[in-house]
Amino acid sequence: xxxxxxxxxxxxxxxxxxxxxxxxxxxxxxxxxxxxxxxxxxxxxxxxxxxxxxxxxxxxxxxxxxxxxxxxxxxxxxxxxxxxxxxxxxxxxxxxxxxxxxxxxxxxxxxxxxxxxxxxxxxxxxxxxxxxxxxxxxxxxxxxxxxxxxxxxxxxxxxxxxxxxxxxxxxxxxxxxxxxxxxxxxxxxxxxxxxxxxxxxxxxxxxxxxxxxxxxxxxxxxxxxxxxxxxxxxxxxxxxxxxxxxxxxxxxxxxxxxxxxxxxxxxxxxxxxxxxxxxxxxxxxxxxxxxxxxxxxxxxxxxxxxxxxxxxxxxxxxxxxxxxxxxxxxxxxxxxxxxxxxxxxxxxxxxxxxxxxxxxxxxxxxxxxxxxxxxxxxxxxxxxxxxxxxxxxxxxxxx
Numbered sequence: 248x249x250x251x252x253x254x255x256x257x258x259x260x261x262x263x264x265x266x267x268x269x270x271x272x273x274x275x276x277x278x279x280x281x282x283x284x285x286x287x288x289x290x291x292x293x294x295x296x297x298x299x300x301x302x303x304x305x306x307x308x309x310x311x312x313x314x315x316x317x318x319x320x321x322x323x324x325x326x327x328x329x330x331x332x333x334x335x336x337x338x339x340x341x342x343x344x345x346x347x348x349x350x351x352x353x354x355x356x357x358x359x360x361x362x363x364x365x366x367x368x369x370x371x372x373x374x375x376x377x378x379x380x381x382x383x384x385x386x387x388x389x390x391x392x393x394x395x396x397x398x399x400x401x402x403x404x405x406x407x408x409x410x411x412x413x414x415x416x417x418x419x420x421x422x423x424x425x426x427x428x429x430x431x432x433x434x435x436x437x438x439x440x441x442x443x444x445x446x447x448x449x450x451x452x453x454x455x456x457x458x459x460x461x462x463x464x465x466x467x468x469x470x471x472x473x474x475x476x477x478x479x480x481x482x483x484x485x486x487x488x489x490x491x492x493x494x495x496x497x498x499x500x501x502x503x504x505x506x507x508x509x510x511x512x513x514x515x516x517x518x519x520x521x522x523x524x525x526x527x528x529x530x531x532x533x534x535x536x537x538x539x540x541x542x543x544x545x546x547x548x549x550x551x552x553x554x555x556x557x558x559x560x561x562x563x564x565x566x567x568x569x570x571x572x573x574x575x576x577x578x579x580x581x582x583x584x585x586x587x588x589x590x591x592x593x594x595x596x597x598x599x600x601x602x603x604x605x606x607x608x609x610x611x612x613x614x615x616x617x618x619x620x621x622x623x624x625x626x627x628x629x630x631x632x633x634x635x636x637x638x639x640x641x642x643x644x645x646x
Contacts, residue, residue: 275523
């Protein structure tokens with residue numbers, strides 16, 4: 248039995264992970280969960296899986312959970328505060344950590360898991376974008392494995408047979424994007440796009456922030472940076488194509504001209520199950536594939552696979568992400584921090600949709616883009632960029 252810590256247990260990645268664990272109770276045991284504040288959503292998870300540690304950042308929510316646990320599950324340890332998720336990530340019983348807390352907020356616990364030498368299943372692209380090779384170097388020092396569970400990166404991992412994509416073997420990696428809900432909408436109407444419209448992703452069920460990122464294609468830009476770091480390839484070797492049905496998740500082109508493509512249903516259980524099997528193998532339990540109860544992909548029903556180039560004027564966020572990747576780690580950190588502020592402002596009605604990418608670009612123009620020297624500088628730099636972006640949002644709001 249392999250112990251699993253699930254960070255972000257009540258989010259979309261958490262739900263998909265629990266669905267996989269539910270089908271493989273003989274191999275994996277949920278030993279720790281972490282959430283920010285949603286203690287009530289933890290109750291059925293605790294009742295079903297019986298984790299030993301429940302971590303909640305919000306201390307008042309932790310008190311509420313503790314009161315409920317004392318009546319029904321007195322053996323569950325509840326930990327609270329800013330370091331709660333890191334405590335769950337490093338608990339002794341967890342050999343494997345699913346890093347599913349979204350945004351920069353997931354970096355401390357992801358870093359803790361990597362530093363502790365865990366098998367880390369990485370869904371939090373922002374953690375890697377912000378910390379870059381600092382995180383990957385820590386993994387090499389601690390003996391941790393970082394396995395991608397973003398559908399695109401996991402697909403590239405499967406096609407390339409691992410993260411080893413040196414130029415003697417692999418020519419390029421292509422990530423696909425659905426194009427989001429505005430792929431064919433008139434550009435003249437973009438200023439009137441509402442948060443509700445931006446959150447209606449055509450193929451994936453996701454949280455509000457990542458749905459907006461998918462609409463702007465900033466999510467794909469962050470994934471390009473993530474792919475460059477994970478597979479150690481320059482920006483010029485990581486490509487993006489619009490693929491509306493999200494059937495092909497990634498393609499890997501080899502030096503002999505061959506291209507391997509990963510096809511599968513648009514269900515996060517698939518990459519999570521693959522990464523769980525890889526992590527189990529790393530731990531000495533030989534599992535090649537975990538069977539899943541997901542609807543099979545019908546190619547005859549699909550009929551055709553369509554791919555399109557990205558329109559720069561429709562999706563300027565992608566070009567901004569490529570520019571940040573070429574400039575260096577400090578620029579990538581600034582890109583992510585400013586984007587989180589701008590998207591939050593859009594979702595709260597403070598910014599128009601067409602202001603999101605300009606706020607990010609203006610923030611980067613004003614920020615310190617030198618590369619951070621250590622993880623503490625990453626956290627400090629993030630605070631600084633957020634302050635810049637906040638001022639820019641305020642200025643546009645009052646203009």
